[in-house]
Amino acid sequence: MSRHLSMRTANPALQSDTFRKSMSGSIASDGTMTINGVVNKTGLSLLLLIISASITWSNPALSWLGMVGTFAGLILAVVTIFKPTISHLTVPAYAIMQGLFLGLISRVFENQYPGIAVQAIFLTFGTLGSLLLAYMSGLIKATENFKLGIFAATGAIGVLYLINFIMSFFGTGIGVIHSNSTMGIVFSIGVVVIAALNLVLDFDFIEEGAEIGAPKYMEWYATFGLLVTLIWLYIEILRLLSKLNSRR
Amino acid sequence: MDFVFYLWLPLILLALASIYKLLNKNKDSSKPWIRIEEVKDNE
Numbered sequence: 001m002s003r004h005l006s007m008r009t010a011n012p013a014l015q016s017d018t019f020r021k022s023m024s025g026s027i028a029s030d031g032t033m034t035i036n037g038v039v040n041k042t043g044l045s046l047l048l049l050i051i052s053a054s055i056t057w058s059n060p061a062l063s064w065l066g067m068v069g070t071f072a073g074l075i076l077a078v079v080t081i082f083k084p085t086i087s088h089l090t091v092p093a094y095a096i097m098q099g100l101f102l103g104l105i106s107r108v109f110e111n112q113y114p115g116i117a118v119q120a121i122f123l124t125f126g127t128l129g130s131l132l133l134a135y136m137s138g139l140i141k142a143t144e145n146f147k148l149g150i151f152a153a154t155g156a157i158g159v160l161y162l163i164n165f166i167m168s169f170f171g172t173g174i175g176v177i178h179s180n181s182t183m184g185i186v187f188s189i190g191v192v193v194i195a196a197l198n199l200v201l202d203f204d205f206i207e208e209g210a211e212i213g214a215p216k217y218m219e220w221y222a223t224f225g226l227l228v229t230l231i232w233l234y235i236e237i238l239r240l241l242s243k244l245n246s247r248r
Numbered sequence: 249m250d251f252v253f254y255l256w257l258p259l260i261l262l263a264l265a266s267i268y269k270l271l272n273k274n275k276d277s278s279k280p281w282i283r284i285e286e287v288k289d290n291e
Contacts, residue, residue, distance in 0.1 A: 133266035
């Protein structure tokens with residue numbers, strides 16, 4: 001258990017004091033968090049996400065729904081972070097809203113480069129599978145130094161994206177983020193690697209929650225953390241593939 | 249060769265290395281079927 005106790009993760013949803021907060025208030029009345037519970041809830045959330053994504057994917061006229069999903073997803077994410085006890089309500093809704101958003105952007109990329117969305121989906125789940133194997137085998141361990149490195153790298157990417165977002169109001173931006181030059185592709189590969197390694201921190205968070213017997217609702221919260229990472233990874237893979245396709 | 253292949257390559261290598269480690273880990277931890285104990289002379 002002590003292996004996880006000084007938990008450090010870059011995912012804003014999965015912070016070091018999340019379990020402490022969740023356990024200080026109330027004793028779980030309906031059991032404790034289990035890894036199986038998280039797996040089932042993640043499967044259900046992904047199913048909801050895929051169903052809602054298919055709506056905006058197959059109906060380009062419903063692009064406004066994708067925009068609604070973007071903002072509603074953001075609000076639901078903030079609510080989930082600040083009120084994890086109601087995550088059994090907010091996380092399925094978050095999955096549905098993010099599905100609408102992902103269906104829309106996947107369609108936009110697909111129109112430019114046919115076949116790109118399927119490639120990105122397979123690569124995302126391929127990354128999830130291989131990192132899960134690596135974590136289970138002990139090939140990749142979530143040591144303190146590893147967590148610190150991923151935390152710093154994710155923070156740096158976050159700051160870079162924030163600066164780019166602010167610069168976009170003045171009609172400019174950080175070129176390397178959007179550029180399809182060699183540097184732009186190397187940057188995208190780096191971001192994909194960092195996003196993928198965040199999955200290891202999520203696995204560690206889930207394992208820790210199950211070990212210390214966190215309340216049952218934390219299964220939904222851990223699912224939320226995993227969804228955030230998977231969605232980020234998918235978007236970054238989509239962006240990388242579009243850069244590579246544009247060089248053809 | 250298609251660039252998507254190069255994106256899959258590290259994932260496949262990582263999965264293979266993990267499977268190899270899992271198989272070896274199980275091999276190390278398995279208990280022997282027969283245990284041979286030393287017998288002292290006066291036994």
